[in-house]
Amino acid sequence: MYQGLEVSAPRFPLAIFEAPVLAALISFVLRYAENSEYNFASAFHIPTYLFLALVVAMFLGLTNSCDDIIRDRPVLQRERNIKVRLSYYVISKTITLGVFALVQCVLFVLIGNFVLQIRGMFWIDLAIMFLTAMSGVALGLVISSLVADPKTAANIVPLVLIPQIIMGGALIKYEDMNRNLDLVYSFSHWFSEHPDSEKTRKTESKLQVPLVCQFIAMRWSYEEVIVAQAKLNPLTKRQDRAHDEIQELAPKANTPQQRAHLNDLKDVLALLSGLEGQSAHAIDRYLRLVDPVIAGKQRFDRSLFKNAKGPVTADQLYVNQKVADLISRAEMEQNDYRRGTKPNVFFGLEKRYFGMKFGVFTFDTAVLVVSMVGLLVMLHWILRKQLEVRRS
Numbered sequence: 001m002y003q004g005l006e007v008s009a010p011r012f013p014l015a016i017f018e019a020p021v022l023a024a025l026i027s028f029v030l031r032y033a034e035n036s037e038y039n040f041a042s043a044f045h046i047p048t049y050l051f052l053a054l055v056v057a058m059f060l061g062l063t064n065s066c067d068d069i070i071r072d073r074p075v076l077q078r079e080r081n082i083k084v085r086l087s088y089y090v091i092s093k094t095i096t097l098g099v100f101a102l103v104q105c106v107l108f109v110l111i112g113n114f115v116l117q118i119r120g121m122f123w124i125d126l127a128i129m130f131l132t133a134m135s136g137v138a139l140g141l142v143i144s145s146l147v148a149d150p151k152t153a154a155n156i157v158p159l160v161l162i163p164q165i166i167m168g169g170a171l172i173k174y175e176d177m178n179r180n181l182d183l184v185y186s187f188s189h190w191f192s193e194h195p196d197s198e199k200t201r202k203t204e205s206k207l208q209v210p211l212v213c214q215f216i217a218m219r220w221s222y223e224e225v226i227v228a229q230a231k232l233n234p235l236t237k238r239q240d241r242a243h244d245e246i247q248e249l250a251p252k253a254n255t256p257q258q259r260a261h262l263n264d265l266k267d268v269l270a271l272l273s274g275l276e277g278q279s280a281h282a283i284d285r286y287l288r289l290v291d292p293v294i295a296g297k298q299r300f301d302r303s304l305f306k307n308a309k310g311p312v313t314a315d316q317l318y319v320n321q322k323v324a325d326l327i328s329r330a331e332m333e334q335n336d337y338r339r340g341t342k343p344n345v346f347f348g349l350e351k352r353y354f355g356m357k358f359g360v361f362t363f364d365t366a367v368l369v370v371s372m373v374g375l376l377v378m379l380h381w382i383l384r385k386q387l388e389v390r391r392s
Helices: 015-030 046-065 068-078 086-115 122-146 150-166 183-190 198-203 211-215 217-231 234-252 256-273 280-294 314-318 321-334 360-391
Strands: 350-353 356-359
Touching (some): 015 086, 046 086, 046 122, 046 150, 046 321, 068 086, 068 150, 086 122, 086 360, 122 150, 150 217, 217 360, 234 256, 234 280, 234 314, 256 280, 280 314, 356 360
16 A cells, blocks of 8 residues: 555466466477487577567566556546555556566576576576566556556557567568668668668678667567577686686786686686586586686696596587577677778677677666666656546
């Protein structure tokens, strides 16, 4: 109760089963590899699964919240003459729906990642999926505040969700999309004397995202989850850390301790490049053993890895080729020497705006959070205006 306002309790008993059912359905259908025996490295549909996980998160967020304000409207109307603290009401709604969305996301990631053998990515995938679900929650609450009938709200959900799917970057690749969606591209070509000149083609990237698609939440979350799968998996994350340490230490390794640590880092990087083990558990144990070496807390002891041989490789467990190909292409496009500056390409590791450089995870997360907060601020403004009209 917020100064006389009683909010209706959310009705979630059946919705809790949507996430695990969808996770099982999607993951079993997509459990396919080019070889006869499924393994994560050659799994064909990992990018598709990650995108569909985000679609499910957005869908669940929308459907859970699209009629919440409608169900509370009789109470809001009855208490319209009381000074209702709408900020508390909006925060309460967001937290309640957020907790439920979190439970749904946990169930989905647990089942889907287990079936498709996506290891070591639970917390990262959960965080990105939850951010997407919260974007859906905020958008659903805004829809609920603008319509008076639950059926109308339900009919609006596909109109909001389908553009997210189409322009999210997975179903239709941006290089295959109508380029006139990018208003900057269209204007530059309309006013260009030679729009098809060789210079123009060299400075443009097919992986640049059309301007309209920049306003799609799925575009940011899908980019983030793909880059995370490629760069934050347990193997690649350690390889990148060791490589970065080598690059930083090599020019200034003057003392015996620094040279010894540099040699240890090189040994670790060589080990990780071809790490093998008897099982996935053994590979995980070997990966944990290199952490203190990379951090410089202990020396590299090769005897600890004398049994690091077997039928299982770290690449098979953690590096999916389809995901790696997407990132490799983006890196080639972004680092093309023919361009004076690095363009902002889809799946690019860096974002450059207003003369500043941002990491992809920082920037994409900030976009999702700011857009969600913006929708909640809009919701607060809409409700306040509606109450003011009814009071008058």
